[in-house]
Amino acid sequence: MTPSAPVPRMTRQRREILDALDTRDFRSAQAWHERLRSEGSTVGLATVYRGLQSLAEQGEVDAVVAESGETLYRRCEAGDEHHHHLRCRICGRAVEIDVPEFEAFAHRIASEHDYGDIRHTIELTGICPQCRAASER
Amino acid sequence: MTPSAPVPRMTRQRREILDALDTRDFRSAQAWHERLRSEGSTVGLATVYRGLQSLAEQGEVDAVVAESGETLYRRCEAGDEHHHHLRCRICGRAVEIDVPEFEAFAHRIASEHDYGDIRHTIELTGICPQCRAASER
DNA sequence: GTCTTATTGCTAATGATTCTCAATTGCAGT
DNA sequence: ACTGCAATTGAGAATCATTAGCAATAAGAC
Ligand SMILES: [Mn+2]
Ligand SMILES: [Mn+2]
Ligand SMILES: [Zn+2]
Ligand SMILES: [Zn+2]
Numbered sequence A, B: 001m002t003p004s005a006p007v008p009r010m011t012r013q014r015r016e017i018l019d020a021l022d023t024r025d026f027r028s029a030q031a032w033h034e035r036l037r038s039e040g041s042t043v044g045l046a047t048v049y050r051g052l053q054s055l056a057e058q059g060e061v062d063a064v065v066a067e068s069g070e071t072l073y074r075r076c077e078a079g080d081e082h083h084h085h086l087r088c089r090i091c092g093r094a095v096e097i098d099v100p101e102f103e104a105f106a107h108r109i110a111s112e113h114d115y116g117d118i119r120h121t122i123e124l125t126g127i128c129p130q131c132r133a134a135s136e137r
Numbered sequence C: 001g002t003c004t005t006a007t008t009g010c011t012a013a014t015g016a017t018t019c020t021c022a023a024t025t026g027c028a029g030t
Numbered sequence D: 001a002c003t004g005c006a007a008t009t010g011a012g013a014a015t016c017a018t019t020a021g022c023a024a025t026a027a028g029a030c
Helices: A012-020 A029-038 A045-057 A100-112 A129-135 B012-020 B029-038 B045-057 B100-112 B129-135
Strands: A061-065 A071-075 A084-088 A094-097 A116-127 B061-065 B071-075 B084-088 B094-097 B116-127
Touching (some): A012 A029, A012 A045, A029 A071, A045 A061, A061 A084, A100 A116, A116 A129, A116 B100, B012 B029, B029 B071, B045 B061, B045 B071, B061 B084
Parallel strands (some): A084 A116
Antiparallel strands (some): B061 B071
16 A cells, blocks of 8 residues: 555645635746745745645646646636636636546547556637737737 | 748658657657667757657647656657547557547637637547556566 | 758757755644 | 654755757758
C-alpha cells in the first residue's frame, strides 16, 4: 500500500492560497503567486506550486495543461463529479461542463482496441464575450 | 495579409525525419532525434524540432501535448479530416478515432455561453495490450 | 555554374517547474 | 502553556524541454 501522505497542515500560506482562489479563472502558478504578492502576501513561489498541486490532488482545484504546456489552476466549483471545462484562451475564465455521452463512448472505443486503464482529456477553449468585446476595439 | 511562409526545401534532414516517422507511435522530438542518430543520421536536435513543427503545421504529423507538458509527434495517418487519438501512455502507440457527435456538441455549448473561436482537445490514453502484457510479467 | 536565401547545427538562452536544505512552525501529547 | 518533531516554507540552484542567435551550408531558380 502507499505510505499514505501526511495530513496537510493548515498553514498561513495554504490559507492564503485558498483565499486567492476565488475567481472563475484558470491561471498559472506564477500568476497566482504574483496576485498573492500584489495583495501583500509573502508566500514563496515554490510554496504556491506545492500548494496548488496538493490541492489539485485533493480535488479542491482543477488543473489543465494549456497548449503552451504550462499548467493552469482554478478552484473547482463542482463537487466530486467528473467534469470538463470551456475556458477562455485569453483571460482564463471558464465554465464547467459535462459530457455524459462521452464517458461511455471512451470506454467502448478503448475496449474495441483492447486498451486498458483508460483516461481522457476534453477541453473546450474559446474567447469569452468580454475578451471578444475588448479585442474588437 | 500574412507574409506567406517560404516554400519548404527538401533537404536531406527533412527527408530523414519524414522517413523516420513510419511507426504508429507518438514520440517526443528528443526521442525522434535519438532514433535518427542511432540509425546513423547526423541531424541536429534543433532541426528535428523545427522539422516536426513545420510538418505539424502542414498537417503531415499530429502533435499532442502529454500530461507532462511535453509535445509528442507522429505521422498522421488520416487525411485532412479532423480526428483524435487513443494513445498508449507507455509506448505511444496510437489509433486514430473520430468523435462525430462531439463537434456539434462543442459548438452548441460554446454558443450557449457566448464563447467564440472555439477549439477543442480530446485525447484518450490508456495502456495498449502489448504494454499491459509486458507489465504483467 | 552562379546567386539568393532557406536551412542547418552548434551553443547559449529561456522559462516553467522541481529540488535542496536550513530555518520555521503546526499541532499532538502532556 | 511547554516540548518534540515531522511537515512546511522560502531562496536559490538545478532540471529539462524548447528556442533563439548566428556563421557555415546547400536547395533551387535562372
Ligand atoms: Mn472544475
Ligand atoms: Mn492523426
Ligand atoms: Zn476571456
Ligand atoms: Zn503501449
